Amino acid sequence: MPAAPRRRRHPARALLACLATLSAAAHADEGMWMAAQLPQIGEQLRQAGYAGDPAALADLTAAPLNAVVRAGGGTGAFVSADGLVLTNHHVAYGVIQYNSTPQRNLIDDGYIAADRAAELPANPDYRVLVTVGFDRVTDQVLGAARGKSGRAYFDAVDAASKRIVAECERETGIRCSVANMYYGTDFYRIRQLELRDLRLVYAPPRAIGNFGDETDNFMWPRHTGDFTLLRAYVGRDGKPAAHSPDNVPYQPPSHLRIAHDGPREGDFAMLAGYPGITYRHRTAAEFAEQVEWTLPARVAVFDQLLAAIERGGAGNAEAATRYASQVQSLKNNRKRAAGELDGLLRSDAVRQRAQDERGMLAATGRGDRRDIDALAGVLAQASAVRERELLLGLLGSQTQLMRSALLLERLRLESARPDAERESGYQARDLALIEGTLKQVQRRYDPAVEKALLAELLGRYQRLPDAQRLPEFDAAFGRTPDALATALDALYAGTALGDEPVRLAAFAAAREGRALPADPLLELAARLIPAQLRLEQERKTRDGELLRLRPAYMRALVAWREQQGGAVYPDANGTLRVSYGRLERLQPRDAVTYAPVTTVAGIAEKHTGQVPFDAPQPLLDAIARGDFGATADPALGTQTVNFLTNLDTTGGNSGSPVLNARGELIGLNFDSNWEAVSASWWFDPRYKRAIHVDMRYMRWLMEQVYPAPHVLREMGL
Amino acid sequence: MPAAPRRRRHPARALLACLATLSAAAHADEGMWMAAQLPQIGEQLRQAGYAGDPAALADLTAAPLNAVVRAGGGTGAFVSADGLVLTNHHVAYGVIQYNSTPQRNLIDDGYIAADRAAELPANPDYRVLVTVGFDRVTDQVLGAARGKSGRAYFDAVDAASKRIVAECERETGIRCSVANMYYGTDFYRIRQLELRDLRLVYAPPRAIGNFGDETDNFMWPRHTGDFTLLRAYVGRDGKPAAHSPDNVPYQPPSHLRIAHDGPREGDFAMLAGYPGITYRHRTAAEFAEQVEWTLPARVAVFDQLLAAIERGGAGNAEAATRYASQVQSLKNNRKRAAGELDGLLRSDAVRQRAQDERGMLAATGRGDRRDIDALAGVLAQASAVRERELLLGLLGSQTQLMRSALLLERLRLESARPDAERESGYQARDLALIEGTLKQVQRRYDPAVEKALLAELLGRYQRLPDAQRLPEFDAAFGRTPDALATALDALYAGTALGDEPVRLAAFAAAREGRALPADPLLELAARLIPAQLRLEQERKTRDGELLRLRPAYMRALVAWREQQGGAVYPDANGTLRVSYGRLERLQPRDAVTYAPVTTVAGIAEKHTGQVPFDAPQPLLDAIARGDFGATADPALGTQTVNFLTNLDTTGGNSGSPVLNARGELIGLNFDSNWEAVSASWWFDPRYKRAIHVDMRYMRWLMEQVYPAPHVLREMGL
Structure with missing residues (x-):
């Protein structure tokens, strides 16, 4: 044992140490919250700048969260009453590729469907999933497991889960799963409408949608228009159906509205999506x-x-x-x-x-x-x-x-x-x-x-x-x-x-x-x-x-956080989560500061004419013309491209909609920064950032560069 | 011809256009001024923040400018009454290398002379030149050339210059040259004391003096301790002499004093040195x-x-x-x-x-x-x-x-x-x-x-x-x-x-x-x-x-600048010049801002243990201890390393002393940024920066890391 300290620890010092632990353990901006938790952290949400009622976010089967869907391997969101789905170019890449031929290379050229008849069917295995049910089934799952241990415990949970899924999937057009929250503490049955007829509506050329490719991957500042619009179709009866020319556009229960103005540094932002996996609540031994x-x-x-x-x-x-x-x-x-x-x-x-x-x-x-x-x-x-x-x-x-x-x-x-x-x-x-x-x-x-x-x-x-x-x-x-x-x-x-x-x-x-x-x-x-x-x-x-x-570890952790005045979100497991924060600059290294908003000037700077920095000529021309109109940022006096937030994301959050304080769509999540690659284990507020397409950039491209006025009109723009 | 414009050009618009040209042609911060020009631009100097009398800078053979010397292929400055010369590690590299053996590798280990007897002689061809005369000889040079043209004009100028040099060099210990200013408009005879016995006093290890090497060359943010101290010796008669154990330290006519505090963003800075060559006043056709x-x-x-x-x-x-x-x-x-x-x-x-x-x-x-x-x-x-x-x-x-x-x-x-x-x-x-x-x-x-x-x-x-x-x-x-x-x-x-x-x-x-x-x-x-x-x-x-x-072109340019209210410095030609400006951040690309001051945190960040990012353990330990004392920056609360100014420099300015508004030494120039590589032709104030060692970093290294208290004392620290 160390020698007794010469001075007794002053209570104020102890308090400071405790606060340091608290802030290290539960950063204000950390958190991939379940919708049901949002009312519980409502005060924090409001303090962070959210202007809406946190209680309205509690039900992920009601607006606005039921507009957020699983799309391909990522996330998407409905952005029109007629089933337009906005997601990343890289999340819809398979759809674009499926429709490309050497003669008509939609990857290189992009695609604009002139009308609904021209919308191109996605590959048959592409899915959009709309969550329509989220119910706690902990007792059903654990009932038979209690008292067991080891393999028997595992098998009991597995069997109960499979039973619940099988029963749930009797309803046609519905896909079910059982989600394990807090590492076996809670189980939820998730019911999702399985939309199977998706069509390509609008994709920018690769050199916009994937500008910078691997070289810029994980990098900020970024200048990528990583977005694509699909449309979901259903049978004439309104039920999910395989592709058919007879299908009609799906009418989602709600859709997001695109903000008319854009965000600035420090502005509130929130994001919903399907983060895949994190390890934040693993034990200290597992961290070591x-x-x-x-x-x-x-x-x-x-x-x-x-x-x-x-x-x-x-x-x-x-x-x-x-x-x-x-x-x-x-x-x-x-x-x-x-x-x-x-x-x-x-x-x-x-x-x-x-x-x-x-x-x-x-x-x-x-x-x-x-x-x-x-x-x-x-x-x-x-x-x-x-x-x-x-x-x-x-x-x-x-x-x-x-x-x-x-x-x-x-x-x-x-x-x-x-x-x-x-x-x-x-x-x-x-x-x-x-x-x-x-x-x-x-x-x-x-x-x-x-x-x-x-x-x-x-x-x-x-x-x-x-x-x-x-x-x-x-x-x-x-x-x-x-x-x-x-x-x-x-x-x-x-x-x-x-x-x-x-x-x-x-x-x-x-x-x-x-x-x-x-x-x-x-x-x-x-x-x-x-x-x-x-x-x-x-x-x-x-x-x-x-x-x-x-679960014992999780109970102890939740109690500990409560004692510190905080709440605990479950580690990510591919289910719908919400995070909130703000636009925030990044200071990755000594003397280096990255602003949280990029502009089209950076596209011209990065342009080399060679893949992956081969901005299309119409884009370069439009940048040179400088005709940005309503989509220009009023403070910067130019067109923004991407922005950076401190939102809590991980793989699976690709395509997540980013909302402002009024719940309007301001961005589309598509990447995070290299310094944040360790965030799946540890959220460090100094380095954890998420990278988004500014919706004003999307609007400008669709207005001025590769125009699709009919699609903009449908989104209310 | 284009059709006549519909509107006449408004006078205010013409004025704005003219002002734009003016600012483009003569940036406030551009200029490698001859000492004699400084009184002429004294008002600008004072407005920029210089606290001394610009007239005192007019004579480059008097203090403080006669403390600035040509050293090796770069610049140096006297920093003690006993002939200590401060210059870059890379400018004194040959001296260090000359004294290194496989058994005693001064490049890797650095060197501290315990006393004067331990100071190591430089390679015999190493020179320090102190300017002692600077006289206009235009008439002598051009007298015989006037009325001639072509090869005859060239030969007449060449012969006159050689005559002047030969006559001047009759004095022993003096090296002379004829400098051509403004492309043949003016000629100056430069008389320089040729100090031939230089000795190595203090060199940091390579991993400090050349930390980052080629990888960081031209890069900012930078973390390099690129400095070395030599001492000039002369014969007992006070005249330049080849190395001899009987020689005594040279007593320079003046020396620079190291500032006790350091600079902050926006602070005035000035620099004197021997820039090699620029092309700023070449014709538009030559630019094209x-x-x-x-x-x-x-x-x-x-x-x-x-x-x-x-x-x-x-x-x-x-x-x-x-x-x-x-x-x-x-x-x-x-x-x-x-x-x-x-x-x-x-x-x-x-x-x-x-x-x-x-x-x-x-x-x-x-x-x-x-x-x-x-x-x-x-x-x-x-x-x-x-x-x-x-x-x-x-x-x-x-x-x-x-x-x-x-x-x-x-x-x-x-x-x-x-x-x-x-x-x-x-x-x-x-x-x-x-x-x-x-x-x-x-x-x-x-x-x-x-x-x-x-x-x-x-x-x-x-x-x-x-x-x-x-x-x-x-x-x-x-x-x-x-x-x-x-x-x-x-x-x-x-x-x-x-x-x-x-x-x-x-x-x-x-x-x-x-x-x-x-x-x-x-x-x-x-x-x-x-x-x-x-x-x-x-x-x-x-x-x-x-x-x-x-010269006709230069006359026209000088008259044109006078009309715009500005002065014209001659293009760099290896003669002593002064530039002034301030500490200024760099925004090299969209959304990227580099602060103008770096700190030791960046050394730890860059350290990999592998050349060229192999910071020595004593340095890493000292950084970890955080014991910076008087050399810490009060605002940043830590030890600074390098700083960035908008000073006008080019090759040859290596080792130039950087002074504050009171004429005290705050830094040592050693590099410029990659974005400024085109500044030899065109000074763009958005991108032209110069990179300096912060004298506080040198002091801290000499106090805490590789101590040389006797050398610090000699410099008045």
Whole structure:
């Protein structure tokens, strides 16, 4: 123990320390709130500048939140009474691509439907989901689980959820899901209208919608017109229907109205959307593991896999081509992991989370403490096998023939059971995806590279401590690099899985549960799968325990925040959330300040004439003319393009509408800044920003550059 | 002619247009003033915030300006009564390098002389020059030239200048030069005390003095401690002397005092130094040529030479090594040319200069107009052969054997004449340099690459119009690519100049005017040199005409500026100049603002542990301790590092002292920003900035990090 301090701590100092913890733990601008929580934080909302009634935001099946929809992989919003959906260009990219041909390249040229007849049908799997029900089903989900533990707890929750979904989906045109809030504390049944006939109404050219592309991705200042307008259609009966020329525009229960003026620095802003996943309420131990082990380990192993691909493909131009996409993906993942690590270190997140948790635990009663201790034990079990889990995961995702063999053998096993009892991923509805995976091997495989990747991954496996060993793997690959090399050489010299017909013949057998052809890799898979199944069982047992124990941690955290005068939002899980804040500048580095609003001057500055900075001539001409009229910012005296807020977002928030204090649409979320890449774990108000298309830019483009006056009229402009 | 305008131009509009021209032509902050001009612009200086008497600055041989010296290739200043000279780390780099050994690496470790005995002698050719005389000699220089033209005018000016220098340098320890101001309008004899015994007193480690290196070069925000302290010694008689242990510290006539507080945004600042060359007062036609031809042509030819080196060295790792430095230099030159082009386009310099010149010409009398028209004619003659001049220049600078052959043959010709009559560059004092050039060929030559470079350059020559052809070149290389390739193959198959002994034998013959050995490349050089001499004669004839005619242009410009209420500084020519302005932020791009002061936080942010961002541990520790004391900025509450002003600088201003309104030393100039790379032609107040070391950072390093209390005391700190 440290020596007793010479001075007693002054109460005012203690208070200051406490306030510091509070502000670190619950920043005024942090929060992905469930709609139902908004009345609870109404006072904060009003203080931040919201002019409407927070109570009116509580029901996500009523206006204005029922105008916010799930669109493709992101978010969208209705912006007209006739079903116009506004979302990002990158969220609707598949729709634009689907309608493009070499002769009519809508990606490059953009598209304006002259009238409704000219609206182009989206790819048939494109969906817009309108939330029509959000009901608490915690008791139904947990009823049968209570008293159980481990795998049994997991299975009980899983079975109850599936039952609720199946029952709910009896209604046609409705898609249902059960959302797990606060890590197993609460469960909600979500009912969504599944709109299946979407059509392309307006898309800007790529060089506007994706101006800057990868170079500007995650970057601010930004100058991208990342928006597209679709229209939802339904059958004549008003019900969701597949595409048909007879369908009629969907009449949404409400739609957002575009503001006539734009925002300025400091102005209130709020956003609604479907953020995918965050880890903000994970334990201090999980934070420490992420920073001290997971992210550095990911960076290191990605580096080594990149080196292995380089090694395996040296002097082989065709191999380089085949692995180009895997290399790109590894580099991106490495960059993300390194960026997340940098950010968490810069924010001192581990120390702050630990300090906050110590305070919380001191204020937590014995009952929950017991569960929290047990939770720590389960997490420690998982940590004990983390390196093996990382390596086995990569064994599946970073190889082609090895992955195919494991997939085929597992499919053979699962196919012997009734479809409903099969592991998800191996059910009848997954077969097309599996077949696709097996087919694409041809374009992405080279034996020397795959052996180099496996030598790297399994070499690392060989160096694991005994506690993490798997007898099946040791038997198959030996325990020395030489044994491994010999085993790999024999496997890849003997396997015929490199031939597509052989893989597809094995697939035909596997999907019917029949014996697979004789092949060294398939025989190896048959020997390894028992280990895989055993680990899966262990994982589900742990997951069941986590599901059972985390609620105690969440209860303690909610109580702790209440004591500090704050509320707790559930970590993001793909359900509708609202965040609020303001337009705020960014000071990312010493002496550098980025204003929160960009202007068209920046487009001309960035323009090089080369992709991705090849602004179209009509845009450059319009900028040079300077004829901005009503869409110009009165203070800046020019046309704005993008703006920056401190809103709390993550992946899935693409296309989220940004509203002003009066609830009018001022922007469209499309990205966040590089400094915020660690925000999925830790919200640092100094660095967390979200990047939006200014609706005035969209209006100006649609008025002056690629005019669509009929669409503007429909949006009330 | 355009149709008559419907409205007559309103007088107020005409006035506004005129004012716009005025402000464009003479920005308040633009100007590299001669000391003698400062009383003339005294009112501006006072309005800008200068608290002293501008008249006291008029004499550059009196305090404070006689404390500002030429040091190495840059500027320095006396900062103690015992001859301490403060300059940049990069300006004193040769001195540090000269004293470094593998065992005692002063570059990496820095150096602190514990006492005077420990001060380390500089390389013997390092000089510090103290200006002790600055006298107008226009009449002596131009007396014999008047009435002449062309080459005769050039030779008369050249001969008079050489006479003045020779006479002046009869005094021992004095170096003299004749400076041409306003392009031949005025001439000044400059007398400088030549201090030859310099010693290293204090240098920070490379990772401070050159923190960021090439990556941060031209960049702001910056975090570099680019300073070093030397001491000048003289003989016991007080006269300049070569290094000797008996020498004593030089007692300068005055020295600068370091300010106790530091500057803030908006504060007045001024700077004195030796800027090398600017082109601000060139004609509108020269501006247009620079932007429309010279810079694009340079970018294009550098790209093609880079491609040629790539092509010629393909698959040859040794060739890649040999040409690495040439490739780097071509890339740097390409980057500079492209940056200058970008800047001039961004500033709309061509249009603005042309508009300004039109106004000037309209206000100019017939006599000067005649000379200005004649000047335009001479410039047009030069333009007519510009592409050939560019190619022949590169033929000399970008080849090794070809250059050696031309050098040797020319040396042979010149060596037949008395030394004083030889072309400069081929005199006795140049022989060591020529020998060095011939020796280094070995490390920088590959025949395939040289042939590829020549094929590129001479291929471009072959495509020139007939008016630019040279019979000697056509005879040597033919007029088709095939003929060229055949000629090059024969030359390089036959030449022995690739062998150093052969080159040195030829050198021994050439320096004595003897016949050179038989060698195809030397024989080629003998056939080409007559063309080279003819072009040189043409060039000198044009230069004489430019020297005769530009003064009319300058007179017209000075009169035009007087009419606008402004004064004209001469374009930079390596003589002492003063500029004044203030600390000013930079807004280089849309939505980006750089504060004018950086802090140590930025060092920690940039630190990666890898060169060039490998801040030394003692510095990182001191930053973490945060013990900044008296050197901390009171408003920022932390230690500043560098600051940014709008002062007018160019190459040669490295090491210039930056003074506050009271004439106290607040900073040390060491770089400018990338956006200002075009400022040698056009001063754009939006983008022109200069980057300085904050003297508080130097003090803090010398107090807290690498302490040298005795040196601080000597500087009065």
